[in-house]
Amino acid sequence: MPRVDLSVPFSEKDEARSLGARWDARRKVWFVPDGVDPGRFGKWFILEPEINLRASSYFVVEAAAMCWKCHESTSVVSFMLPPGYEVFQFGEFDGERTLPGFWSTMPDPTIVHYVEHIPPAVADRAMQVKRNYQRNFSKTTSSAYWMNHCDHCGAKQGDFFLHCEVDGAFQPWEEEDAARMVLHACAGPFEGYASWAMFGDFFMGSMQRR
Ligand SMILES: [Zn+2]
Structure with missing residues (x-):
């Protein structure tokens, strides 16, 4: 399954981390690591990205x-x-x-x-x-x-x-x-x-x- 990136506002980063999201320092983006159900991160799914x-x-x-x-x-x-x-x-x-x-x-x-x-x-x-x-x-x-x-x-x-x-x-x-x-x-x-x-x-x- 492809990696799911998340759009997490700075003020919600601790919440995202506690749910299991990880930070990609190179791309400066939060993502759902392999083996973790993305469902719980729904509110941060990227629906309309600035770049495609x-x-x-x-x-x-x-x-x-x-x-x-x-x-x-x-x-x-x-x-x-x-x-x-x-x-x-x-x-x-x-x-x-x-x-x-x-x-x-x-x-x-x-x-x-x-x-x-x-x-x-x-x-x-x-x-x-x-x-x-x-x-x-x-x-x-x-x-x-x-x-x-x-x-x-x-x-x-x-x-x-x-x-x-x-x-x-x-x-x-x-x-x-x-x-x-x-x-x-x-x-x-x-x-x-x-x-x-x-x-x-x-x-x-x-x-x-x-
Ligand atoms: Zn001309």
Whole structure:
């Protein structure tokens, strides 16, 4: 069974400890140790985490897209997480109560989209590659997320167009598509709140590295 992390307010830490929760000093989070029934910790289950993705390293991935507005070619960026990244799986309602969510490790890389939250260090790394990668509001999704803007005219380049369309800039179908993409290796951990998809191998080996 996957490890269950808990969201314990500081003022309730002694209560959590007395019930058998343990403190993970590295991740700075309380959790239910193996062999202990998580049921008694229900009030601290994480139902809506601030982050749903994390990895010990990551890449800023750069591609090219044609701007829908001025039809010039513009650079676009996103984040690629290597195999071994972790995803927060939300707990399901079993008819009586919501089961605890948990982190699970993914075997294949992913490119994330609709990035709603990233820490400043991760945002800075992307902006080193593309200075106008900025948080903006999307009418399509009625939400704010980190978005690419055209290098020439500044128009928003929405993630649906880049990530979800069949010929999107971040959808390499052949090795030659992948060979046009550039991976910028980033030291340090990634964490964030974003959408992700299990795509299997992305021809990572064919991509350029900087
Ligand atoms: Zn443009």
